[in-house]
Amino acid sequence: MVAPFYVVFTANEPFRLPKLLAAEWLGLASLLALALAAAFRGEDRADPALPGWRRPAFLAVAPVLAVASLGLVASSHPEHTRQALPDLWIAGSCLVGWSLALDAGRLRRLLRWLPLPAALMAGLGVLQFHGVFQPFRFLGGVHNYRLGVTSLAGNAGDLAAYLVLPGLVAQWRLLETLAGPDAPRGRRHWLRAGSWAFVLIAILYGIAATQSLTPAAALAAGSAVFWLATLPVRRALTAVVAGAIVLATLVAGVPELRERLAGVGRLLAQNQLNAALTGRLDGWNAALWMVKEHPWTGVGHGAYRAEFGTAKLALQNRGVEFFEGHTDPFFANAHNDLLEAAAEWGLPGVAALAWGLWVLGRSVIGQGARTRAPEGARASRRAGTEAPGGDGRGGRPFALAGTAAALLLALGQFPFHLALVAYPFLVFLAWVFRQADPEVEP
Numbered sequence: 307m308v309a310p311f312y313v314v315f316t317a318n319e320p321f322r323l324p325k326l327l328a329a330e331w332l333g334l335a336s337l338l339a340l341a342l343a344a345a346f347r348g349e350d351r352a353d354p355a356l357p358g359w360r361r362p363a364f365l366a367v368a369p370v371l372a373v374a375s376l377g378l379v380a381s382s383h384p385e386h387t388r389q390a391l392p393d394l395w396i397a398g399s400c401l402v403g404w405s406l407a408l409d410a411g412r413l414r415r416l417l418r419w420l421p422l423p424a425a426l427m428a429g430l431g432v433l434q435f436h437g438v439f440q441p442f443r444f445l446g447g448v449h450n451y452r453l454g455v456t457s458l459a460g461n462a463g464d465l466a467a468y469l470v471l472p473g474l475v476a477q478w479r480l481l482e483t484l485a486g487p488d489a490p491r492g493r494r495h496w497l498r499a500g501s502w503a504f505v506l507i508a509i510l511y512g513i514a515a516t517q518s519l520t521p522a523a524a525l526a527a528g529s530a531v532f533w534l535a536t537l538p539v540r541r542a543l544t545a546v547v548a549g550a551i552v553l554a555t556l557v558a559g560v561p562e563l564r565e566r567l568a569g570v571g572r573l574l575a576q577n578q579l580n581a582a583l584t585g586r587l588d589g590w591n592a593a594l595w596m597v598k599e600h601p602w603t604g605v606g607h608g609a610y611r612a613e614f615g616t617a618k619l620a621l622q623n624r625g626v627e628f629f630e631g632h633t634d635p636f637f638a639n640a641h642n643d644l645l646e647a648a649a650e651w652g653l654p655g656v657a658a659l660a661w662g663l664w665v666l667g668r669s670v671i672g673q674g675a676r677t678r679a680p681e682g683a684r685a686s687r688r689a690g691t692e693a694p695g696g697d698g699r700g701g702r703p704f705a706l707a708g709t710a711a712a713l714l715l716a717l718g719q720f721p722f723h724l725a726l727v728a729y730p731f732l733v734f735l736a737w738v739f740r741q742a743d744p745e746v747e748p
Contacts, residue, residue: 308332310423310468310726313458321460326725330393333400333729340407363405363739366665367398369658373651374607381606383613390608397732404736405743413737414701417475420730424472425505428512431457431465435515452517452562459726466518467719467727469509470525470711471734476506477532478704514556517563519570520718526553528711535703585629586718589640592617596649604652611638613649639723643716666735669742670705705741708734 309328314320358364374394377387404413433439435455444454452462459465480502483495513522526549533545557564573582580587595617596605605613614637618628640646648656712721712731721727 329725329729330396337403362669362742363402366662371398373655373658377606380603383606383609386609386612387606401732405739410740420472421476421505425508427457428508431455431512455515462516463518466513466516466521467721469513470521471730473509473525474528474707514560517566524711524714528707531710532703532707580629586641588628589637593640593645593649602652604650607650610646639720643722669738670709705738
């Protein structure tokens with residue numbers, strides 16, 4: 307709730323770095339508060355039959371942290387690794403700590419708040435897009451281009467990626483409001499449903515204004531997964547068609563987005579794949595070169611940027627063509643979190659990452675959330691005796707949708723390099739892993 311709006315205009319990097327600091331310090335403070343609460347309570351909330359080190363969150367994260375930390379002794383760029391490792395350890399500690407200390411119900415309530423700050427961020431971006439309010443000055447007329455739609459994220463791509471998960475949560479809230487078994491069909495009910503619909507439209511319009519295609523594709527794919535996994539086949543297809551109509555309306559109503567899609571189509575027709583991907587093949591080719599040159603140790607955690615120049619020169623000597631449209635001669639990251647992890651951690655890191663994704667997949671598929679709550683659960687909810695952590699309608703479909711959206715984002719951008727995007731997803735992952743834990747007796 308706080309980090310998205312935290313900006314330090316006097317800093318050399320006024321947007322990303324302050325958000326990272328805010329997210330990390332608040333995350334560490336939350337872990338301290340949870341530890342103190344457990345100590346003062348004087349009781350162990352964990353299931354004695356399944357200690358913390360056997361919980362899904364720890365099993366998924368621990369191998370990644372261990373392999374990345376080996377870069378301190380194996381990397382040829384040890385200073386970059388020393389600077390980057392604390393961020394990884396703080397994020398991993400937050401993910402494991404939240405999953406162990408908070409029950410699924412509380413994590414779900416935290417997720418339910420995400421659309422509210424996202425709608426405000428999207429609203430500011432839309433005002434920038436239409437020239438109604440320009441809080442920043444840009445050089446060279448950038449404010450008339452999509453890169454000028456920054457809101458308080460500082461970057462159009464960062465803003466769009468941040469809006470993906472809240473967009474999915476808003477759909478979940480809308481489903482609960484419309485299809486909840488206990489919802490009264492009165493004026494208050496429809497006002498609440500209209501409010502969530504308005505929040506969702508603001509988020510969708512915010513992504514359309516940034517004209518960022520990867521986040522748009524991630525939200526579209528996650529939304530399709532959510533509705534297909536929630537509703538019966540016929541109604542799910544109707545929902546997907548309605549979503550496609552909404553997307554078509556956004557494309558038709560935002561000429562800049564329509565022009566960008568047309569430009570990408572022309573580049574693909576001319577077989578200019580790298581230009582259509584705005585140079586992403588450069589980052590991907592460099593990452594694959596690093597894996598080939600350093601298969602067992604990688605270049606070291608956080609050292610992709612330092613090694614990119616060497617990789618680029620080597621690839622150019624082999625005749626590989628690089629995208630000429632970039633103003634910077636280097637890539638700070640691979641624009642693919644999976645490939646960058648392989649480049650920095652080597653094949654052991656690939657194995658650790660594959661293990662973590664396998665644990666995540668099992669947690670998503672095997673979690674206790676149901677698409678539809680049984681009659682007994684509905685009765686207990688009406689009586690106020692529902693078991694803590696129950697997620698009612700849409701829990702498992704939302705887990706599938708969020709995971710699909712995160713993977714698609716990670717394939718075309720770098721969401722887990724951005725605190726603005728990563729920490730909301732850490733709350734989501736903590737909820738998924740906590741849902742996979744055996745239920746603890748009240």
